[in-house]
Amino acid sequence: MKNVILVIDDDKTNLSLAQRLLGPQYRIAACNSGRAALKYLKTHRPDLILLDINMPEMDGFEVMENLRSSIHTESIPVIFLTADSLAETEIKCFQMGAMDFVTKPFVPDILLSRVSKTIELDQYRHNLETMVNVQAQKITESSMRLGRIQDSVIIGMANLIESRDGSTGKHVKNTQAYVRMIANELLSRGLFTEELTPSYIEDLCKAAPLHDVGKIKIPDAILQKPGRLTPEEFETMKLHTTHSRKIIQTIIGDIEDAHYVRLVEDIALYHHERWDGTGYPAGLTGINIPLSARIMAVADVFDALYEERCYKPPVRPIERIMQIMSEGRGTQFDPVILDVFTDMLPQLKEILHITEKEC
Numbered sequence: 001m002k003n004v005i006l007v008i009d010d011d012k013t014n015l016s017l018a019q020r021l022l023g024p025q026y027r028i029a030a031c032n033s034g035r036a037a038l039k040y041l042k043t044h045r046p047d048l049i050l051l052d053i054n055m056p057e058m059d060g061f062e063v064m065e066n067l068r069s070s071i072h073t074e075s076i077p078v079i080f081l082t083a084d085s086l087a088e089t090e091i092k093c094f095q096m097g098a099m100d101f102v103t104k105p106f107v108p109d110i111l112l113s114r115v116s117k118t119i120e121l122d123q124y125r126h127n128l129e130t131m132v133n134v135q136a137q138k139i140t141e142s143s144m145r146l147g148r149i150q151d152s153v154i155i156g157m158a159n160l161i162e163s164r165d166g167s168t169g170k171h172v173k174n175t176q177a178y179v180r181m182i183a184n185e186l187l188s189r190g191l192f193t194e195e196l197t198p199s200y201i202e203d204l205c206k207a208a209p210l211h212d213v214g215k216i217k218i219p220d221a222i223l224q225k226p227g228r229l230t231p232e233e234f235e236t237m238k239l240h241t242t243h244s245r246k247i248i249q250t251i252i253g254d255i256e257d258a259h260y261v262r263l264v265e266d267i268a269l270y271h272h273e274r275w276d277g278t279g280y281p282a283g284l285t286g287i288n289i290p291l292s293a294r295i296m297a298v299a300d301v302f303d304a305l306y307e308e309r310c311y312k313p314p315v316r317p318i319e320r321i322m323q324i325m326s327e328g329r330g331t332q333f334d335p336v337i338l339d340v341f342t343d344m345l346p347q348l349k350e351i352l353h354i355t356e357k358e359c
């Protein structure tokens with residue numbers, strides 16, 4: 001199929017000359033004004049435009065500006081035509097994005113050669129762009145696949161660790177769901193909007209399952225103890241936060257996404273900090289505790305109370321859990337986050353499939 005060339009020139013002699021010279025090899029469309037050409041281009045996409053500079057009403061430069069400002073025409077290659085051979089004119093043509101510049105009157109061989117080379121070059125560019133897009137798509141798909149595998153491994157590992165203290169296995173999944181729910185609700189209420197970007201929330205949810213990964217280093221005798229821990233045992237238990245950070249640094253410390261690594265470390269290290277500074281391991285206070293860890297703290301404690309553990313029965317009804325947690329408002333928990341969480345009781349029941357009868 002022949003390539004289509006649009007010739008834009010107010011001089012009919014030039015239009016018919018272009019038709020005669022290029023017609024045998026190309027399909028020619030001709031417009032005798034810039035306005036007529038822009039109208040034609042609303043419904044057609046030629047392979048090349050030959051554009052006269054000196055035209056009444058709308059000159060070639062103005063037409064060019066219109067072409068470059070529309071997504072439909074910006075990539076069509078343009079060769080400027082002019083009787084003017086001044087260097088400044090030539091420079092302006094290239095600055096405006098012309099592929100080439102041909103002086104009038106046309107020298108047939110030069111015009112044919114420049115037209116064919118420009119079309120050839122544009123086709124190479126187009127093929128290259130297509131190849132780059134295909135490769136980029138393949139890379140995206142492959143990194144998404146790797147991401148999914150990584151997520152499954154993380155969840156699997158976290159479940160394995162949780163199962164050691166006799167948890168039902170729902171802790172990882174549920175805390176992740178609570179964390180997502182809290183973060184989205186805070187955002188929808190216009191709270192912490194600078195931090196809670198979509199990618200932060202996504203990373204937060206991916207990070208949540210790793211919050212207790214350091215429990216792998218806590219002895220079974222402490223982790224599975226049915227009764228209350230002695231002060232010494234509790235000191236050992238507290239170390240799971242610092243163990244978590246070290247393990248995280250080992251397993252994901254070398255990935256390139258520094259923000260994500262930092263977020264996972266913060267959640268793991270600081271999810272037992274308390275708003276009033278009496279938590280561990282660092283005794284941070286208030287907003288010095290990273291937001292991720294303040295959200296995780298609420299989700300973690302709720303789930304610990306809701307689920308049965310080797311050392312305690314589940315707390316019921318769910319309203320009783322909220323009452324217990326409210327006692328830690330402003331001492332254990334960030335009051336803003338706790339208030340939002342408390343307001344979300346209906347959604348919580350939905351996540352937990354709790355019917356009114358069960359409550």
Ligand SMILES: [Fe+2]
Nearest residue numbers: 211212271272
């Ligand atoms: Fe923990």
